[in-house]
Amino acid sequence: MIKEIKLRVRYGETDQMGYAYYGNYPQYLEVARVEWLRALGFSYKKMEEEGVMLPVISLQINYLNPITYDEEITVKISLKKFPGVRIAFDYEIYNEKNKLCTTAFTELVFVNMKTGKPVVAPSYLLDRIKANFNF
DSSP: OEEEEEEEOOGGGBOTTSBBOGGGHHHHHHHHHHHHHHHTTOOHHHHHHTTEEOOEEEEEEEEOSOOBTTOEEEEEEEEOSOOSSEEEEEEEEEOTTOOEEEEEEEEEEOEETTTOOBOOOOHHHHHHHHHHSOO
16 A cells, blocks of 8 residues: 655745755655554554554665755655564655655654563554555
C-alpha cells in the first residue's frame, strides 16, 4: 500500500533562498507515516496510550531537487517489509510538476514505554497490515 500525502511548504520551513530547509524534511516524513497508519485504521496516539512508542532509529534522506516555498508537494510512503520489533518505510517526495525531489528511508522500533525495551508490534497493527498487503 502506497499512501500519498499532499502538503504545502510553509514560509517558516524555508531558508533564505526560498527552499525548504533540509532539517524540515523529517517532519514531512512523519506526517506521511502517521497518515499511512491512519489509512490502515490505526492510531499512533492510541498505541502510545496503550504504552508502546515508536522512535525513529534510522533516517536516510537523499536530496535530489529543491522544493520551494508555497509549493504543494506529494509525499509517497510505502512499507518496506513486514514489521516485527522494527518497521521500515521508503518515501518519495515530488514537487508540483511531479518531479522527484527527495527519496528517504526510516526505520523505527516498537518500545514498551514503561520498560524502555523493544517489543513486537501490536497484534492489531500486524493484523491490519496482513489484511492490506501480500506478505
